[in-house]
Amino acid sequence: MSDRFPIPLSVTIPSTLTLAFIFSSTAAFAGDKPVAADTTLMPALSVTANSTDTPLDEVGSAVTIITAKELEQKQTVLVSDALRTVPGVAVNRTGAVGNLTQVRIRGSEGNHTLVMIDGVEMNDPATSDEFDFGNLLAEDIERIEVLRGPQSALYGSQAVGGVINIITKKGEGAPRAAAHLEGGSFGTIMGNATVSAGGDNYNALVSAAGIHTNGISTADDRNGNDENDRYKNATFLGKFGYDFQPNFGVDFVGRYTRFDGMGDGWGTRPGDTTTPYQYAYDDNSNWNGNQYFLHPQAHLSLMDGAWQHQLGFTYYASTRDSLTGDTVTGNSTGRRYKADYQTSYLFETPDFARASHTLTFAADVERDEIDSWSAYSDIRKGNNASGYVGQYQVSLFGNLSLTGSVRADRNNMFKNANTWRGTAAYQLDATDTKLRASYGTGVKNPTLNELFGYYGTYQGNPDLKPEHSKGWDAGFDQPLFGDKALFSATWFNQRVEDLITSTYIGGKSTSVNMAGQSKIYGAELELSAEVLDDVTVRGAYTWTHGRDSTGAELVRRPTNIASLDVNYAFLDNKANVNLGVVYNGAQKDWTWGVPDYNRIVVNLGGYTLFNLAGSYQLTEALQLYARAENLFNKRYNEVFTYGAPGAAVYAGIRVGF
Template sequence: MNPLIFVGVAAAAAQQHLPASDDADAVIVVTGAREPVLVDQAPVSATIFDRRQLESLSSPVASDVLRLSPGVSVSSTGPKGTQTQIRIRGAEANHSLLFVDGIRFNDPAAGGEPRFELLTTDSLSRVEIVRGPQSALWGSDALGGVIAVETARADAGTRFSGLGEYGSHDSVRASAQFAHRAERFELSGSAGLVRSDGIDSFGNGGERDGFDNRQASLKAVFHPSLSGEIGVVGHWVEGKSQYDGFDPVTFQRADTLDATENRIFAMRGWGSFDWNGWSLLLDADYLDSVNRNRLGETPLNSTFGQRFTAGGQVSRQLGAHRFTAAVEHEREDFRGRDQTYGGATDQDRSRHLTAFIAAWRADWAKAISTDVTVRHDDFSASPGATTLRAALLVRPTSQWTVHVAYGEGVAQPTFYDLYGFFPGSFIGNPDLVSESARGWEAGVRWRGSQASLGVSAFTNHLRNEIVDTFDSTTFLSSTANVDGKSRRRGIEFDAQYRLAGIGDLAVNYTYLDADDRQAVGGVQLREVRRPRHSGNVALTGSWGAFDWGASLAYVGKRADTDFDLFPARRIILDDYVLASLKLGYKLTREIEAYARVENAFDDKYRDVVGYSTAGRTIYAGLRFRFGE
């Protein structure tokens, strides 16, 4: 079962069971519970970027927006278009669950990780990040947190928008969106392109490593009544990226001609109805992914993944209590094909799960509410798991909110973990058990008419962590569950201030402590690519004909491992500051000219040891809007 995506006050009005709010600008957290809840009444730590903020910041790459959220760290193996990993509160890269229009978008053909390097912002109207273990709500992979993005829906009439942009490294960006609503029917869609000749990611003056990303989406929704809707949405994403890999003789990083081609097609259908205190949601989604790797013109290998999910959910409001029951079934298929070894290491694997969920939300008084969710996942390829999420929300006054939450997370072993990888040097471990986490968080928030402040403290313990192992005798790699536990704890602070007539200012800071843990064989391992200190500042707004978005992202020092050395050595990556600015001017009511700069301070930084990133880049473009 996937979360049904709603946005804004209109959605709140449509969902009659949502708690009341006196704030006309109230927004909704869609993944903080099994059903949407108002953000001030959600017992979770969440960050939301709306369409206005996304357009003002104007970054084409979603990971640049995600890094502006507290608790989120981003690492890319080189320039844009190369593998990009998101870690929430120090969790692993495959512990973030991504939903796109309610479709589970983690790629079963890429180790179960979301393909953030393929996720662009031009078609998005909303980005939501919910931090902390959420597996009781959404199942496997929601161990570190959930990221949900949505494309636009039609609210009234007809509107068109789009942009064209050109900039550094022969970069081109173009997109178009439309939305139309007539009485009970709405239709919306988008198409976009982002490409660049890129830079030399190895950083020794070799050839450029460019990328090409294309996407399209289409969404149709029919409203048979005021309290019901039937919808279908489809997404197509295709990316091509050049990168520098490893020398096949020395197995060290080198200026190679590696390239990868990726394609994801996904669609979802749903129906939701409310009647006399009852709510019903039925939905199904399908994802098909293909990843092809080559060296120059020589094919190396390919992976293929498919996922089908279907589920149903029913809820009942009884006074101040809301009860929800849901069931889900999911099937995943994986195929690996190699050309290098003549197909000797091909893979054909499949697995499935069935899950049962029960949730109970209660308002015990105007100032006190609780939220409890229990989920049991019956996995076919590993032992089953039961997870719990329990939260208490206290509102002593209309401006203050205090919450305490306990959450559990689970992540199945990936197909790679269980069955290995086709080059023949990586052997899987079918005896693995699922990774599991237990986490607490407590937070307090104050919200006034022009400003808000919040602070949260969290601690998470990861057990049965799956790590790579290496046998120096056979030179074979495999996987194993860690004997001990990995601890993550920290503090997040965030503040927002509305500058009258100018814009909105957001500031946040995160302190993260990720401890050592005991690994298989007594080997000490430590988390990598997680900064102890990070912080962000973002300003978005407009004045007269001008529109702007500016951001500063500070990433503190963090550890990484250099495998070019033998034995591999732990190194420290320098801290850095990324500054971005977009300034637009309305030529007419419908057309805006703008310029923007990324990495304005021309900081020389690396997210992953051995891979360079772009310096200062400058872009200029035109944006148009009709019907708004």
């Protein structure tokens, strides 16, 4: 099958809206006043693209950075909602707040996305080796970097589709305390309190955040489900750093989240003998658990900063209890022990191609464990793995940047795997256009759960093979109007061999490899612009074509995704208004037939959500804010027969001193 495809007519509705916005907004630019170098339109560095601080001009991969300022302007509560505006990213929440929330990058599976918080791998070995965004609050976050495309050559097995790196704030300046408290629809109350400080050789930050909501019915209330499913979350963060010498210091970060909620059943409601398929319905199920990590790290700089070393250790643990009423009916616990080392050496050859070079070597060893029990099984399994990375970065003639990476992975369950990646970025001086391209290979090993199973209706498959991928992208980044705007376009193409999927055999669900090649390709558009001195506009659009090896459309991958964000700061920046629009196009999902468990493909309609947020700074220490979500009370499903919140309003107060 050819890799070159015309974009179908169905793409025209959201893309026409996006393009109309792009061209109509250009007429509104006021003069050629340059944007300051620290503008949020174009952050200067990426810390994720090459696992070292790299100027964005030298990054050959597609990367989007969400800043703390953007999160505050939108009054973002959940990180998953911030990711809905990133090109190439699809988000699916299974009903009410707190329930399973999956993020897919460029049509890859949820467990093909590596998620890190402050350098700690968050993919959970106790589940499907993916990260559940349902419990991640958007508090004390400095920036979120979304790196798209295969990154296994740097980051290992989980990074087949891309990497989401969440970097929290650290203490700076004189001792400071800040807090906010808000309440609103669905009986929701949430807040945060942070104390921080920093000096020439130290930084410290401690914070606590929480949310309690009566929620909505996880199962769609339009299907006769009227029980609200409550949720509460408490998250604590501690982050400290101390430099013993100008070139040697230590850092520590610890994070703990406790969550407790109600869910709904899946199958057929007791007494229902006529519905020919499975669905979500109200029952008496509950769940609670916690997730935490400890991560100390030492850093050493030699040769006037040219030679950098980092050595870190991580302990990660998660546990989740399933309950019927007050009775615990099952538990799953995951643990990860990890040690990692990275060294980078920077040198220049000014007499040869005006080149600067960075050599990087990294190694990590880890052990993943699961411990789960239920009425049907008692599983205890573990896996040891190690990885070794070599990378070379070179910048030539002041406008050409090349990167090559290779990684060797070893573990005690599967064959050794070798992956590689290459990127290029070239700056056209005449137009300041950056051309970029990347190619990479990836591998995703089956999870411990997929191999061994852990509950009554699921049967593990110890014969599963790793998934392998190859992917490339090419695009450009174009500053416009004297750097008052940045427009980006990217074409991506990815192939996955032996994709793991689910099926029913003998009345039990199990995981199997699909023989052959699954194909995913598409286009991404992104625009950031300062339309007027106080008005910032951001837009994104993605078209994705994903098919498995049988030609069937991959589920929960909308063909069209678009977003538009308009922010207006006025009254000398004391007041701020933000309008956000998210479009999620039609997509496929599936359920299982009754009683024969045949797979049934279902259609989920597209939807558009409008959100409005506003704030006013009463004094230097006091801010009032409010927001409305889903302004027009759109009814929709992100997952088959699971509900979604309707219109909601919230108001709060923020203090700092």
